Each structure stands twice: as C-alpha cells, then as structure tokens.
Amino acid sequence: MKTVIIRLSEAVSWVVIGLLVAVVTVILRGSNSAGAFDASYVYWGMDSSVDCGDFQHDPVYYIYWLNTFASCWHEDEGTTDAFGNTASYSAIDYTNSGGQTAGTLVQLWYTGATLRPQFQDLPAASGTCTGVRVDTYNSLGAYMGDIHYLHIDVYANVKGTSWQNYNRQWDYFWRDLGTVSASQPSGCTTTGPHLHQSANRAGWTPIYSNGDVNPTNTWEHRVVR
Amino acid sequence: MDWRHAIHVRWLIGVAVAVAASAITTTVILVIAQSPEPKSPPVKALHPDQIATLPSGTPAAALQLPYTVGRFRILATGSVPATRAGAEPPRAGLKVAAVGVVNGKKIEECRGFQLFVEPPYVTSGYTFSGCSAHTVTWDDGETTHITYSAGFTQSGYYPIGIGRRLLAAGEVVDVVNESGGLFALTVARLRGVPAIIRHQAPGAQVNGPFQVSFITQGVVTEVEGAGIDLDELIRAAEGIIDATGGGSQP
Numbered sequence: 001m002k003t004v005i006i007r008l009s010e011a012v013s014w015v016v017i018g019l020l021v022a023v024v025t026v027i028l029r030g031s032n033s034a035g036a037f038d039a040s041y042v043y044w045g046m047d048s049s050v051d052c053g054d055f056q057h058d059p060v061y062y063i064y065w066l067n068t069f070a071s072c073w074h075e076d077e078g079t080t081d082a083f084g085n086t087a088s089y090s091a092i093d094y095t096n097s098g099g100q101t102a103g104t105l106v107q108l109w110y111t112g113a114t115l116r117p118q119f120q121d122l123p124a125a126s127g128t129c130t131g132v133r134v135d136t137y138n139s140l141g142a143y144m145g146d147i148h149y150l151h152i153d154v155y156a157n158v159k160g161t162s163w164q165n166y167n168r169q170w171d172y173f174w175r176d177l178g179t180v181s182a183s184q185p186s187g188c189t190t191t192g193p194h195l196h197q198s199a200n201r202a203g204w205t206p207i208y209s210n211g212d213v214n215p216t217n218t219w220e221h222r223v224v225r
Numbered sequence: 226m227d228w229r230h231a232i233h234v235r236w237l238i239g240v241a242v243a244v245a246a247s248a249i250t251t252t253v254i255l256v257i258a259q260s261p262e263p264k265s266p267p268v269k270a271l272h273p274d275q276i277a278t279l280p281s282g283t284p285a286a287a288l289q290l291p292y293t294v295g296r297f298r299i300l301a302t303g304s305v306p307a308t309r310a311g312a313e314p315p316r317a318g319l320k321v322a323a324v325g326v327v328n329g330k331k332i333e334e335c336r337g338f339q340l341f342v343e344p345p346y347v348t349s350g351y352t353f354s355g356c357s358a359h360t361v362t363w364d365d366g367e368t369t370h371i372t373y374s375a376g377f378t379q380s381g382y383y384p385i386g387i388g389r390r391l392l393a394a395g396e397v398v399d400v401v402n403e404s405g406g407l408f409a410l411t412v413a414r415l416r417g418v419p420a421i422i423r424h425q426a427p428g429a430q431v432n433g434p435f436q437v438s439f440i441t442q443g444v445v446t447e448v449e450g451a452g453i454d455l456d457e458l459i460r461a462a463e464g465i466i467d468a469t470g471g472g473s474q475p
Binding site for chain 2: 118123127128137141142143160186188202204
C-alpha cells in the first residue's frame with residue numbers, strides 16, 4: 001500500500017511539473033501568431049498609449065474583461081453596426097502618452113492576409129462624429145465587416161478609394177487615414193481628443209476582438225480569411 | 226533488474242508523463258485562447274459572382290460632378306465631404322447638456338424613438354434584432370434623437386440595416402463618388418423621391434455592402450445589406466418612403 005501511495009505521489013508530481021512547464025510555455029510563447037497568413041491582424045492606429053483608465057472619453061461603454069487591459073475594451077457608437085445590430089463593435093481609445101493627442105497621425109496598418117479595404121463615410125449610427133469606415137473583403141470579394149476610426153480629421157484623398165491606394169512592404173500594409181481631431185461636432189459622444197478604433201465583431205463577421213484573446217498584444221482585431 | 230535500472234525507468238516514465246501533461250495542457254490553453262468565439266457565417270448569402278442586378282437610374286459616372294439632386298450632392302472621387310451638421314436645438318438659445326445612446330431589443334421598445342420607422346417590407350425570413358439612437362439632451366431637459374439604427378437578421382445571411390440621421394435645416398448630404406473601384410453610384414427616383422444607390426460596379430464581383438439612401442421629412446435614411454439582391458433593398462426603401470410621408474418635404 002505504501003509503495004502504491006509513493007508511486008501515485010510521484011506520478012502526480014510529474015503531472016504537476018508538466019502543467020507548470022505548459023503554463024511557462026504559454027506565457028513565453030504568448031499568442032501572437034501574426035505571421036500566419038490565414039488571418040489579418042489590425043494593429044493600433046496610432047503610436048500611443050491605450051487610454052482605458054477612467055472611461056472619460058466614451059461615456060457609454062461595455063466592459064468585456066475585468067482585468068486592466070481588457071477593461072479598455074468597450075462598445076458604444078450607439079452599440080450598433082451599420083446594419084443596426086446591437087453591441088457588435090469592440091473598441092479601444094488611444095491617446096498620446098508623451099504629449100497632446102490632437103493632430104497625431106492615424107493609420108490603418110495590419111499584417112497577414114490582405115483585407116482589400118474600401119474607405120467610406122461612417123454609418124449613421126456614428127452620429128455626427130468624424131472619421132472613416134473601412135469595409136473589408138476577402139479575396140473572393142465577399143464582405144467581411146468594417147473597421148472604424150472615429151474622432152479623426154480624415155485626409156482628403158481617403159474616402160471613396162479602395163485597396164489599391166495602399167502601401168505595402170512584405171506582408172505589412174498601411175495607409176495614412178488622417179489625424180486625431182482637436183474637437184468634434186455637436187452631438188458626438190466624446191469629451192476629449194483621442195482615437196476611437198473599433199471593428200464589427202457581430203456574429204456574421206470573421207472579425208475577432210483581441211479583448212477575447214490576449215489584450216496585451218498590440219494588434220486589436222483579427223480578421224480570419 | 227537492479228535498483229539503478231529501476232530508478233532510471235521510473236524517471237523516464239515520470240518525464241514522459243510530465244511531457245505529455247505539458248503538451249496536452251499547452252495545446253488546450255492555446256486552442257482556448259486562440260479559438261474565436263462561435264460565429265454564424267453568412268453561408269446562405271449570395272456570393273460576389275451571384276450578384277447581377279444593377280439598379281435603374283443614372284450612373285454617377287455619366288453625370289457632371291458635383292451634381293445636386295434633392296438634398297444630395299454627389300462629389301467627384303477624392304473630394305472632401307462637408308462636415309455633418311450638429312444637432313439643432315428645438316428653440317434658439319438652448320445648449321447641449323448631455324449626449325448619450327439609448328437602445329432597444331424589441332420593436333415595442335423602439336417605437337418611442339423619435340426617428341423610429343417600421344419598414345412595411347423586409348425580405349422574407351428576416352426578423353427585428355434591435356435598435357439604438359444617439360440622443361442630445363438640452364439644458365432645458367428636452368431630448369432630441371439625432372440618429373436611429375435598426376437591424377434585421379436571419380441565420381445564414383448578412384443582416385439588413387436601417388440607419389437614419391436627422392438633418393439640420395438646409396443641410397446638404399455629400400456623397401463621394403466611387404470610380405475605378407468595386408462600387409458605383411446610381412441616382413434614381415423611388416416613389417418620386419431622389420435616391421442614391423451604392424452597388425457593385427458593372428463587371429465587378431463584390432457582394433456588398435450595398436446601400437439605398439434617400440431623404441424624407443428632413444431625415445436621411447440608408448437601407449443597407451450584403452449578399453442580397455439589390456431589388457430587395459430597393460423594395461424595403463420604397464416601403465419606408467411610403468411610411469415616412471414620401472418626399473413631400475424633402
């Protein structure tokens with residue numbers, strides 16, 4: 001009996017060691033698999049800090065995660081997408097950590113599979129806020145949902161253009177969209193200069209929020225091809 | 226088997242158990258972490274190569290731009306649309322006290338919204354999925370709804386959306402033409418009301434999103450859908466035009 005107990009103790013010890021190794025492996029590895037080409041990874045739209053401490057910029061929000069990073073994620077914009085679906089956008093607000101935010105360059109940039117974006121006006125659900133809506137498509141021309149950059153002054157040559165107007169180096173794509181606005185028109189739900197970046201993660205889109213995966217990564221949304 | 230050999234075998238088994246536990250646990254953690262939440266892709270929607278309908282009307286490509294029709298102004302590709310006007314107070318002198326958002330999950334909750342509209346026609350199988358509105362509260366306590374959005378969904382299809390926005394007096398809605406891309410604009414008249422239809426460019430293969438926009442009673446309305454025959458969106462738009470009093474006061 002004593003021998004059996006000893007053997008079982010040894011086995012449990014080895015399993016525990018294995019579990020510890022697994023946890024360390026996961027921590028060291030992280031979950032950033034941006035090199036894979038079965039998906040696109042949309043990164044932060046400006047060189048910034050993530051502003052999520054006090055929710056002061058977007059009064060209406062919905063918290064996904066209950067830790068420091070994930071509490072950045074919120075859903076507002078009327079909590080609808082262009083189709084009127086409720087609570088389908090997930091967003092993060094960005095500000096500059098080292099100076100004023102207004103006037104900061106905002107870019108759509110991503111790596112991985114090509115998004116074939118189309119740059120459009122924001123939907124009516126965005127109210128009077130300024131910004132740009134980026135419709136995305138797969139290689140077959142099928143609509144995959146949209147990404148929003150709110151509270152920015154959009155450059156004149158952006159809206160109405162398409163994926164051809166893009167910069168590319170290897171598998172990195174980017175486009176300058178505009179700069180963070182100093183102020184917003186009356187009726188826009190904002191209280192200070194910042195970039196509000198979001199994407200439609202409704203049930204029908206292949207877009208996933210990093211808030212559901214690993215909020216510490218600097219990519220914000222994943223678009224599965 | 227001497228005692229050294231026995232210890233060696235036990236160590237090997239132990240290491241194997243640890244490696245197995247580690248591998249299984251790592252895989253499970255990563256799969257859980259990487260797996261997106263379950264989704265219902267629009268597998269029944271029309272594919273890009275199945276979208277053939279082009280709307281009746283005048284292609285924007287055939288117009289001298291800028292072109293004004295009703296309160297719409299179509300601008301050349303690359304133009305900068307005018308900034309949307311802010312909300313107008315119901316009486317002069319009032320100031321914005323707060324802005325916000327209200328939501329409804331059932332259509333009964335949405336009927337009280339100021340820009341609510343119930344489309345008389347929506348493609349068969351679609352059901353109401355919710356609504357929301359942006360609000361402005363003035364310093365005398367009154368509230369103005371400046372937008373309204375509603376969705377209709379059907380499993381396996383893209384949603385159909387209705388977006389509405391209150392226009393300021395005299396506000397013109399700028400629409401930037403899209404040339405050389407996947408989409409094109411057509412100026413049409415629906416029930417006698419000017420409408421701008423965004424659809425696939427002739428020969429292009431893309432399944433949306435398509436939009437039908439029109440202005441009735443000082444509100445611009447956009448009916449949007451993807452992977453759906455354009456006629457379905459036009460028919461929904463015509464129903465809303467009828468329901469909102471047509472274009473008697475554009």
